[in-house]
Amino acid sequence: MRAPWEGPARVLDGKATAAAIKADLKARVAKLTEQGQQPGLGTLLVGEDPGSRAYVAGKHRDCAEVGIASIQKELPADASREEILAVVEELNADPRCTGYIVQLPLPKHIDANEILEAIDPDKDADGLHPTNLGRLVLRPNGPIESPLPCTPRACLELLKAGGVELNGAHLLVVGRGVTVGRSLGLLAGRKEINATVTTCHTGTRDLAELSRQADILVAASGVAGLITPDMVRPGAAVLDVGVSRVVDPETGKGVLHGDVADGVDQVAGYLSPNPGGVGPMTRALLLVNVVETAERNLSNR
Ligand SMILES: Nc1nc(=O)c2c([nH]1)NC[C@@H]1CN(c3ccc(C(=O)N[C@@H](CCC(=O)O)C(=O)O)cc3)C=[N+]21
Numbered sequence: 001m002r003a004p005w006e007g008p009a010r011v012l013d014g015k016a017t018a019a020a021i022k023a024d025l026k027a028r029v030a031k032l033t034e035q036g037q038q039p040g041l042g043t044l045l046v047g048e049d050p051g052s053r054a055y056v057a058g059k060h061r062d063c064a065e066v067g068i069a070s071i072q073k074e075l076p077a078d079a080s081r082e083e084i085l086a087v088v089e090e091l092n093a094d095p096r097c098t099g100y101i102v103q104l105p106l107p108k109h110i111d112a113n114e115i116l117e118a119i120d121p122d123k124d125a126d127g128l129h130p131t132n133l134g135r136l137v138l139r140p141n142g143p144i145e146s147p148l149p150c151t152p153r154a155c156l157e158l159l160k161a162g163g164v165e166l167n168g169a170h171l172l173v174v175g176r177g178v179t180v181g182r183s184l185g186l187l188a189g190r191k192e193i194n195a196t197v198t199t200c201h202t203g204t205r206d207l208a209e210l211s212r213q214a215d216i217l218v219a220a221s222g223v224a225g226l227i228t229p230d231m232v233r234p235g236a237a238v239l240d241v242g243v244s245r246v247v248d249p250e251t252g253k254g255v256l257h258g259d260v261a262d263g264v265d266q267v268a269g270y271l272s273p274n275p276g277g278v279g280p281m282t283r284a285l286l287l288v289n290v291v292e293t294a295e296r297n298l299s300n301r
Pocket residue numbers: 055058101102103104105126150274275276277278279280281282283
């Protein structure tokens with residue numbers, strides 16, 4: 001991929017790396033299907049949000065591409081907690097579904113954590129069930145036989161594919177959200193990755209002072225343009241994970257903007273574009289979780 005920026009930073013190409021992962025999955029899915037264990041991804045979408053709907057549709061397109069079966073469930077925005085839990089139980093019991101996600105955000109009247117905790121941990125395609133996060137904490141030296149969080153794993157796989165050394169590196173993540181910051185810290189500090197992790201957030205006193213010490217800077221704050229060139233150590237690898245909607249002052253229209261500001265491409269050694277970086281990788285790693293579960297089911301049979 002040609003860099004979408006002018007500076008010398010090398011592109012961490014999520015689209016190309018995701019395509020390579022999907023090609024590998026295709027062969028594994030064919031083998032599983034031959035053995036009577038076709039993987040299946042379930043999704044539960046509650047409500048009408050067009051963004052959520054588009055994400056879910058994208059996940060099913062990815063499934064079709066690699067031969068994974070699709071199980072799509074939908075409920076209206078005013079669905080009750082009981083109705084949502086009933087669909088979760090259905091997916092837990094469905095043998096065709098080897099992994100599934102409940103698309104977030106859920107409507108405001110629903111306690112999302114209660115729903116997420118009802119997911120069978122072995123079918124947790126997001127890798128964010130408390131049992132699975134707990135395993136990361138309790139088994140820091142591996143191996144782990146359960147789904148891993150998708151976006152953190154996407155970040156690490158993208159760095160590896162780009163040739164960025166993780167062993168012994170100082171990896172600093174900005175943001176303590178469960179889907180990225182918190183769980184990336186748990187994953188990257190594991191023995192088989194061996195990075196030293198710093199987790200920063202809105203309470204961090206001098207972010208720039210700390211971020212300049214990072215070999216790998218993962219921007220997952222959801223604050224558009226938070227990471228400016230002065231915050232980046234020359235040559236560092238920078239992953240732009242955050243996405244926020246900002247109003248373009250010229251057109252007045254809403255546009256998506258990453259956490260990384262203009263000019264970081266002049267300082268960083270490696271940079272992931274946004275879009276085209278961690279997003280496509282997250283989708284690929286979701287499929288990896290579903291396929292790995294099917295492979296485990298087969299070997300435990
Ligand atoms: N239970 C649950 N699991 C999720 O993983 C989850 C979720 N809920 N709710 C919403 C967020 C958002 N998310 C994205 C994943 C990939 C792209 C992605 O691939 N983006 C493309 C651009 C958009 C596109 O091409 O569709 C890119 O970065 O290049 C975007 C957003 C997953 N999420």
